[in-house]
Amino acid sequence: MLDNQPISDQERIIANLAAVRANIESAARRAGRHPEDITLVAVSKTKPIELVKMAYNAGVTHFGENRVQEALPKIAEFRPADLRWHMIGHLQSNKARRVADSFDYVQSVDALHLAQALSRYVEEENKQRLPILLEVNVSGEQSKEGIAATETIALARQIVALPHLDVQGLMTVAPQVKDVEEARPVFRALRKLLERLRDEVPTASWRHLSMGMTDDYTIAIEEGATIVRIGRAIFGTRVYKGDQQ
Numbered sequence: 001m002l003d004n005q006p007i008s009d010q011e012r013i014i015a016n017l018a019a020v021r022a023n024i025e026s027a028a029r030r031a032g033r034h035p036e037d038i039t040l041v042a043v044s045k046t047k048p049i050e051l052v053k054m055a056y057n058a059g060v061t062h063f064g065e066n067r068v069q070e071a072l073p074k075i076a077e078f079r080p081a082d083l084r085w086h087m088i089g090h091l092q093s094n095k096a097r098r099v100a101d102s103f104d105y106v107q108s109v110d111a112l113h114l115a116q117a118l119s120r121y122v123e124e125e126n127k128q129r130l131p132i133l134l135e136v137n138v139s140g141e142q143s144k145e146g147i148a149a150t151e152t153i154a155l156a157r158q159i160v161a162l163p164h165l166d167v168q169g170l171m172t173v174a175p176q177v178k179d180v181e182e183a184r185p186v187f188r189a190l191r192k193l194l195e196r197l198r199d200e201v202p203t204a205s206w207r208h209l210s211m212g213m214t215d216d217y218t219i220a221i222e223e224g225a226t227i228v229r230i231g232r233a234i235f236g237t238r239v240y241k242g243d244q245q
Contacts, residue, residue, distance in 0.1 A: 169208030
């Protein structure tokens with residue numbers, strides 16, 4: 001076999017996942033945490049289902065999608081019993097029915113009317129309570145979706161009362177920065193907000209913090225992330241058919 005033969009997509013994904021998992025373990029150990037307490041969500045937006053299957057075969061069981069229309073065919077084609085599909089992109093209430101029917105987790109709930117729609121459709125589908133996270137715009141950037149940090153507790157009280165949703169925590173997207181250390185205060189602020197919610201809205205579990213992506217996930221883990229959403233570090237920057245990245 002020639003040494004300069006290109007590696008396959010499967011081999012590339014396996015190698016990338018090994019590096020990501022090693023980084024997760026190192027960051028968790030630095031923070032005095034257990035690596036197994038951190039869930040890796042592979043962000044498969046714009047990636048073909050063939051790559052999803054390769055990542056699944058390499059041990060990934062959680063996948064994140066941003067766009068409902070792109071995700072639904074993937075979910076319909078590939079849904080092993082242990083696979084969980086996460087909606088991580090901005091969600092409009094007119095698409096809530098399809099999300100409630102197809103996704104296992106919604107990380108991007110940022111409005112009461114959206115939460116009400118999801119709860120209603122879950123009931124109509126006779127499904128168990130849908131696990132959700134509240135998306136918080138910690139940085140206050142106008143270009144980002146999410147609940148203002150100052151409004152989160154009041155809104156959380158209303159959403160937690162909805163009968164068919166299981167509110168499990170918070171999610172945020174940190175700003176893009178040159179030095180990833182600049183993202184640390186955002187992650188720390190989300191963790192502190194979660195701690196307040198545990199005291200002030202105790203009827204929810206508040207066990208999850210979804211924060212950290214390819215460029216900053218180790219910092220997020222050090223600050224308490226229980227879910228990290230990673231795309232590029234797993235699937236690479238190679239442009240695939242239909243890839244918009």
